[in-house]
Amino acid sequence: MRISNDRAFGIALAAFEPRLASVQERRDALLVVLRQARQRKLVRPLRGAELGMFAFLDLFDDLGAERIKVAGIARCDDAVIDNDLGIFPLTCDPAPTREQIPAISFEAAPRQRLNIAPILKPMTAPDHHHDHDHSELSETELRVRALETILTEKGYVEPAALDAIIQAYETKIGPHNGAQVVAKAWSDPAFKQALLDDATKAVSTLGHVSRVGDHLVAVENTPRRHNMVVCTLCSCYPWEMLGLPPVWYKAAPYRSRAVKDPRGVLADFGVSLPQETEIRVWDSTAETRFLVLPMRPAGTEGWSERQLAELVTRDSMIGTGFPKTPRAPS
């Protein structure tokens, strides 16, 4: 079972057990509790801070942690509220100001009615400003965890398989794949021609570039024509070659303007082209994926493919940048 948000729990624990004075002590205590909870399979899936905290209370009961007392729990992911120690905002985004605190809606945990009176008072106590770096137990984060819990409980997915997907994205794809292809095309005219004729087939002949996609199209920059790739409808991108797309590629400014004002977009990247250069924008509206083959930088004669690949930037393969300027080969 995945443990939800240990720092939020840590804050809760601080509220429950004032004798754990330092952050380190709270975390140590938390780890002990969570370890016991894991062994006893007591940590429950969370849905909203209120459920999370209810589950946490049950957990403490189950563990027989008598010293820990809780007065009430705020709803709406807002805070842990303790009758003795006060209110501990957890996840408001942005965090509530002191002036806003009275406006936070809450309701008591079912096991004990909440006494509202002490809520404001402790906010003035200096030793309650201890943990400003507490993490955001955001509504979205809780929602994602709830969904994963449901999919897991229903037997649709293995959590370990989700971990493995993420790991594969983080380690197996990325612009280094595209850079190898570009560097080879710069070095090997026959490969370059094959790439322009049928990029899927050409790239599949490179054993060291794994997981090549189907329907890849390579488009060549020349002194007369500059290519630029966009997906105005969503976020289509040759991720096998370039990794996952950056946020700007998926965001409205790029998607809206690339097809109408590509020179203006290039200016946002600090890229300027001669006025007579044709700009060709490829809108990825189907399952074809486009890889820009940038022009080989001058001054790289005799460089190895490995050296050349180091000059190839991600943006140069999208068409929003150029390869790096060569220095002496290493």
Added chain:
Amino acid sequence: VNGVHDMGGMDGFGKVEPEPDEPMFHTEWEARVLAMVRAMGAAGAFNIDASRFYREALPPHVYLASSYYKKWLLGLEDLLIDRGYIAAGEIAAGHATQPAKPLRHGKFTVNDVERIMVRGKFARAAPAPAKFKPGDRVRAKNMHPVTHTRLPRYVRGHIGVVERDHGCHVFPDSAATGSGENPQWLYTVVFDGTELWGPDADPTVKISIDAFEPYLEAA
């Protein structure tokens, strides 16, 4: 659907702001959402076109105000609810409370990860000869389906030239709604910037889309 996702040519979104040294994920939950979408798709709960359709179907204010992976999450929830894999009440409860619905390809396990990291193939056998060939002048149809389409609004009604023939591919407009793959010929069609954006547009700019044959008519 004429949604806000169809952004080509819209004004007012401001400058492109690249983030230096951008991390692959900005929070852990983004990675979990990506993984869940990939896993449930691979397990057979939906295809890529349906997942796009559900993101496009988000209310415009939600679409515009949500981060990329937030849209993925919201679309995934809606899709799984509509197809009966989860219930809205389960999301509210944070737990499974209903029996599972069998997945076409079964549970997604670690053994399935390798196959999803290879891009799928969308080419299909041609049910009919191609109507167009490179060099043909074509007009993007003035069509406004209320379901999923990959014909962006900014080209509709405009004339371009067929540049490449990609063969027959799964037709997203059909696949998104569960109406089968209905393979169609796919072409790269190039438009002059001035054709799309008027006589004052930059004359050095050309824009292409990949257009399925049902989007096009001879011009």
